[in-house]
Amino acid sequence: MTKIILASPRWYCAGVDRAIGMLDDILDVHGAPIYVNHEIVHNKFIVNYFERRWVIFSDDLDSIPTWSIMVFSAHWVAPSFVKKAQALWLRTLDASCPLVIKVHNEAKKFIAEGYKIIYIWKKNHQEAIWVADNDLENIFIVWNKNEADALSFKPDQKLALLNQTTLSIDDTKDLIAYVQTIYPDIKLPGFSDICYATTNRQEVVKEIVEEVDALIIVGSKNSSNSTKLCLIWERAWIPSLLIDTPDEIPEQFLDWLNFVGISSWASVPDNLVQEVIKYLEERWAIFMKEVITKEEKMIFPYKLDLA
Ligand code: SF4
Structure with a gap:
């Protein structure tokens, strides 16, 4: 039997939840296309989802038509970028994390x-x-x-x-x-x-690596924070994987999975974690427990006021 320890908290932090909510809502209210600098949050799945809704991710302000709506991503933008966007007559909405x-x-x-x-x-x-x-x-x-x-x-x-x-x-x-x-x-x-979400996600993974013989972090490779979570394995010298989807789990890694820890970074939708669990369930009998080190209740409200 493969045992899974699921880390909690692991899903969206308040800043990611706010940025995704703002982009979803502005699409509903004003329609596509909407432009976003960089990536709204560092997750391939989220970026693909918005691209399907005709969100265009671009830092090339000169190529964006006048009066278009540009949402600034959760990571903040420099004042020079904001000024240039406004000088080019773009309507802007700031989804930077508070x-x-x-x-x-x-x-x-x-x-x-x-x-x-x-x-x-x-x-x-x-x-x-x-x-x-x-x-x-x-x-x-x-x-x-x-x-x-x-x-x-x-x-x-x-x-x-x-x-x-x-x-x-x-x-x-x-x-x-x-x-x-x-x-x-x-x-x-x-x-x-110090961001509460970063601390909480790192603390719970540090706790579970003491009990498992392999670690799976669900997250994108361009997310430095997902990579950081994955590197916590170094404390316990166990193999670890950073994956977006379960089909990225190599066969040889599966041999290690007697007692596996699973978590994700704050920009990862929890259904992706559930897909990994389902994938393992289809192969082995699973016993699962969740380790919860913190309850998170933080919410960052927002308005859709365009500048
Ligand atoms: S600073 Fe923390 S709360 Fe804000 S988006 Fe980043 S991880 Fe989330």
Whole structure:
């Protein structure tokens, strides 16, 4: 018998739920086509679903017809991108996650008070790319100690440290401690800057990997947070897989599945996880239990006011 431990929470976070809801609703109200910069959230299934509804994902503002509706994705956009969209007479709707906006507002406040910001990011994550674009004179992005070493500031420069919302305390604690040794007076990020959904999804996977001999994370490979969840296997030295659909499970991996942990990232619809479970059920007798480490009740409301 194959035993499954299903991690919870695993499905949409409040930011993803809000962005998907906004795009669905704006399509219902105004009709297609609707343009979205980048991807509304990092999940292949969601992107395909909206493409079938004639949503066009494009960062090439010049190619978008005047008066079209553009929705900004959950990852936030740089003010320069917003200004250009408005200068081109696009009607815009901002689906950026409020937690991401909060960190950017903090950065703006610090900069207005004369601070420079050291911003910890996951290399090439969209949220951080926009931050870099936002204010290159005052925001310095770093991912490792070498990059922190390469910075130089005047001795009396006021400094604050912020981080990409979807990095957890585990992701950042060593680098924060290192930056503090270089700049002991630096203002540190508050706990409220860390996304609750990231922390909850990482914590539950850390708990289940102690009990299983293989791990399956349902999510897309261009989602850095899905990859990060998948890498938690390193703590327990068990094989792990990151898949969008069950047919991506290789035959040899199936041999390991005596006791498997299953979870997903916050941008993954839960029916995809259920499909993986069904796929396993069709092959083996399954015993399943769910490990719930947190109840999530966060909701981010929205309005469909176009700018
Ligand atoms: S993972 Fe966190 S920061 Fe990202 S969209 Fe969800 S709630 Fe917002």
